[in-house]
Structure formats: C-alpha cells, structure tokens
Amino acid sequence: MRSPELAARKRTKEPGRRAGQLSRLEIQRAALRIVDVAGLAELTVRRLAQSLHVTPMAIYRYFPNKAALEATLVDLVVSDSAVTAHDTPELRLWLLHTFARMRHALCRHPGIMPLLGTASHSSGNALAIVEQVLGRMRSHGIGSEDATRLFYRATAFTLGSVVMMDSASLAHFVKPRPVQDELRRQQRHGFAALPKTEFPQVVAASAALADCYSGKRFEQELLGVIDDTLQAAPHS
Amino acid sequence: MRSPELAARKRTKEPGRRAGQLSRLEIQRAALRIVDVAGLAELTVRRLAQSLHVTPMAIYRYFPNKAALEATLVDLVVSDSAVTAHDTPELRLWLLHTFARMRHALCRHPGIMPLLGTASHSSGNALAIVEQVLGRMRSHGIGSEDATRLFYRATAFTLGSVVMMDSASLAHFVKPRPVQDELRRQQRHGFAALPKTEFPQVVAASAALADCYSGKRFEQELLGVIDDTLQAAPHS
DNA sequence: AGTATGTGTATACGTTGTATACTACCGTGC
DNA sequence: GCACGGTAGTATACAACGTATACACATACT
Structure with a gap:
C-alpha cells in the first residue's frame, strides 16, 4: 500500500x-x-x-530504538545554544552569556526536561561547551582547580534553575506550558493562594519566590555566583 | 479467574x-x-x-491514571529526606545538612530523575521543606530578600548537581546505574579517554571533573555557595 | 435482613514499540 | 545499456501497554 x-x-x-x-x-x-x-x-x-x-x-x-532517538534530543537543543560565537572580552560577562544562552535554549524546549534526568544523553555538543568554558577560564589565568569549581557551580546552578521552573510548578497539568512572565504570574498566585497558617513564609515571600522564574533574576543570581566564586580565585 | x-x-x-x-x-x-x-x-x-x-x-x-501516580513519586522521595528533624544550631551547617539530605535522597532513587522535569509533581512535602528553610533563615535574622536569594541559589545548585550526575554521564546505557564512587571512577576514565586533541581541557581536568560526582565535593561547594551568599547578607 | 457503598475483578479495545520479511531503487561493474 | 548487490523504505504482525466498561463481592448502615 x-x-x-x-x-x-x-x-x-x-x-x-x-x-x-x-x-x-x-x-x-x-x-x-x-x-x-x-x-x-x-x-x-x-x-x-x-x-x-x-x-x-x-x-x-x-x-536502534526510540530511547536512542530521545537521548540525542538534549544534545540537539544544547547545540542550538552554542551556534553563535559571541566574543565578550570580559570573562564574567562571557560566562554569564554562555550559561544564559544555555538556559534560554532549554527553556524554549520544556518538553525535553525529563530527558535531562536520563543517563547518557551527552555527546559532542555538550562536551564541546565544557571544553570551551574551561579553556576560556584557563586562558584568563584561572587555575585548573578554580576553573573546575566555577564550572561546577555555574553549571549546577543553571541546570537546577531550569529544573526548578518545571518541578516547582504548583499549577495543575497545563498542556502547552506557559512561558516566561506568564509562568511567573501564575506561580505568584499559586504561592500566594496557599494556606497562610500552614505556609506563612512561602506566602509572605510569594512574589520573591515567583521572581526566581524570571530570566533577569536568573542572570542576576548567576552573576552573583560567578563573582563570588571568582573573588576567591586569583586571575587576570 | x-x-x-x-x-x-x-x-x-x-x-x-x-x-x-x-x-x-x-x-x-x-x-x-x-x-x-x-x-x-x-x-x-x-x-x-x-x-x-x-x-x-x-x-x-x-x-486516575499512571501519570498521576508518577507525579507523586518525587514528593515521596523528598519526604524521605525530611523525616529526621535534625537541630544543628548553626544556620550554615543546618542548611548544609538539609540540602545534603535532599541530594542524598534523590541520589538513592536515580530512576525518578526524569520526573523532576515533569511539571506539577510538587505537593505538601516539597513545600513544607521550603517553608521550613525560609523560616529557619528568617529566624536567624536574615531578611526576606536575602533569604529568597539563598534559597534560590542553594536549591538550584542542589538540583543541578543531581541532574549533572545523570546527564553528564558519558558512559553507555548501563541499566542498574552505578552509585557514588563507582560512578566517579567510571566518569574519570570516561573523561580521560576522550581525544586529547579535541578536548584538551576536559582531559586535563578529568579527575577534578569526575570529583564533582562525589558527595563530599558537593557539600564542600554547597557550603561555599552558602557562605558566599551569606557574606553579603547581614544576619545574626 | 436488606440495601447502598466502595473495593477489587474480568474482559475488551485501541495504541504503542519493534521483529521479520519483503520490495524497489540507486550506483557500480561490465 | 544492463544485470546486480546493497541500501532505504514498506508491509505485516505481535506482544505488551494504558485504561474504559461492566461486573461481583464484602463491608457498613438501616
């Protein structure tokens, strides 16, 4: 047929x-x-x-099977975040932009988030970024030990930030996930609507907590993490 | 029948x-x-x-369906990490222990990691921990703004660290995932075995990178993040 | 005792991932 | 030009999956 x-x-x-x-x-x-x-x-x-x-x-x-296909999708998304070769001279801003682009790429494809928790989806693209980030830091005079520390903290913060957006979502099963400000607003209402007697702190900080889902807030905190970490490391 | x-x-x-x-x-x-x-x-x-x-x-x-069941599993695991009421007086150590226990609980059930990326699996247990952490910080004289910042950084770092363990896994599709030191050793060999011409930095830092999968290293970095963040915040 | 309520069963259906066997086409030898 | 062997896509089939529907039985209330 x-x-x-x-x-x-x-x-x-x-x-x-x-x-x-x-x-x-x-x-x-x-x-x-x-x-x-x-x-x-x-x-x-x-x-x-x-x-x-x-x-x-x-x-x-x-x-060979569906799982093998799925395993490549994360890397495909990550490679999207690496296409543009931006050349911000200052290291801290370069790192900020690099990780912000990674977050942005992941946020644009929320559906693949579960695949992040699947073993062995890495291939060349993700590794290439690691290599690039480490190289950049070393070339700015940062020692191997400090470079690894900064890489660890920034990467974990970025991935965790992305996971938080999904996993902390109080809101019901919405199929086409709301993006950006829509999500933030929804979350604020979610936090604020909780029983005040049971979760007083969460309700009180509802606006600030919901703000964690904003890209601006992410970049601000990431820069804080970068600066705090760099501060303890000698570099040019 | x-x-x-x-x-x-x-x-x-x-x-x-x-x-x-x-x-x-x-x-x-x-x-x-x-x-x-x-x-x-x-x-x-x-x-x-x-x-x-x-x-x-x-x-x-x-x-009502399988997805609803799965959605509760993350919360079940998280609740495991909250059962013991430990009372370390010092705030930074209390935070360290709290997040370390969360990481430990998640690491003991690597299979649920994909569910972290699924929207809306939160329920009472996760929120209760948020409430507890925020309350503890406030009671130590930390302002709402700084408390939220510290919460954001520590949570994102913890979740991201856990995701990294899975997602960075170079190693083939192993079914019963290796744990702890086994994973670390395997990862080091994986990093070190990469083509040195293509990934010189990764190969050079292979031991340090693999070390990121150790619980000790996690706690060390988490404490660094906590201290760096607290340093900028006035508290008792 | 009789009835309503709720817990687990039996059966069935449409969909899923994929093994196996096939067909048709293309690029390469003559 | 033309057979031909390898490769890309097809056809068919099957076991296992999630779950709708209808039922049977046990308990709790009157």
Missing part, C-alpha cells in the same frame, strides 16, 4: 545523498518539533514517521 | 480500614521499589499490580 500522502514525500536533491532521503538530523528535528508542540508523551514513532511522510519502521534505519 | 496468587494477598488488619486493602501510599511505595530496581521505563501498571498481588485495574481506584 503506497498511499498518496506517503508518495508525496519531498524529493529535494542533496549532494552526496539520494533524493528525498531521511537523515538522523532530519528525524531529530521532527521529533523535537513534536515534543515542542505536544509534549514528550506525544512523541511516538508512528506520529514521528507520519510527520516525515514515512512508514514507522523507516525510523529504525537511523536509530 | 481468581488465581491462587491473587488470593494470597496479605490480610493484615488495619484499624479503620478493611483487611488487606490497598492504599495510595502502599501503591506509591511499590512503584518506587520497581523504579529503583528496574528503572522508570519498567514501571508499568501491570507489573505494579502484580507486585501488589492485585489486578491492574485496582490501581485506578487510587490514581
């Missing part, structure tokens, strides 16, 4: 590749698109294949 | 409850047990029911 819509698959010729052929990257991008608009749970092999105008089993020419 | 093993369900009488009856908590604990020994992917309603000597559909008397 070669249905008409299957036959309608695009036939754009690429050099060194047969016409209209699939590729790992093409599949990954289609998968990410599905995750973005419908959530990770809606990413099925069948739906993915359909979006590529292809039979489900075609996917398995490029990935 | 009332099979013999189903009939063998335990009949321990509990007050205010019928003999051998299920409960939300009992189901959650069984689910967590499965996740611990076999991974989140192996948690199926059928297997869960079997481990409770019950029909699959019995689960649905207590949870």
